[in-house]
Structures are given as C-alpha cells and as structure tokens.
Amino acid sequence: MTTLTIPDVDDALKLRLKARALLHGKSMEVEARDILREALGEANAEPLPSNLYAAIRSIVEPFGGVELDIPARAPIREPPRLRFR
Secondary structure: OOOOOOOOOOHHHHHHHHHHHHHHOOOHHHHHHHHHHHHOOOOOOOOOOOOHHHHHHHHHHHHOOOOOOOOOOOOOOOOOOOOOO
C-alpha cells in the first residue's frame, strides 16, 4: 500500500472533505480514496477475471463468441531409429 501526500490543500477544501466524510460515516482518508476511485472510474468497474480463460471470454462474449477452425491432426511420425556401435 502506498502513502499519498497532497501538499497545500486549502482549509476550505479540507473542511468540505471532512463534512462529506462525516455525512457518509467515514474517515477523511476513506472518503478521499472513494472520491479518487469514483473519479478514476474504478467504483463501477468489474473485477478482473481470475484466469486467462475468463479474461478472454469476458472480452469475446459480448460479440457473440468466436468460431475457430481447428485443423485436423496429422498422423504421428515414426520415431527416429538410432544405431549404437
């Protein structure tokens, strides 16, 4: 976790933040974090998928999915014959 220091915050702004925090029943620090999350668009953002499959599916699914042509497999080759002397 990082500490963020914002110098030169005027008293009126600090008082407004404190009043807003009291109105929401939070500390000033929590209220400031919530304001930053909301301003940066993280408040309504979906959580990141937990695995690669879920991440790809979340991107492709809104478009109706993707049909992939899977090529037929070729027969297995004969293993090389090694000669020992």
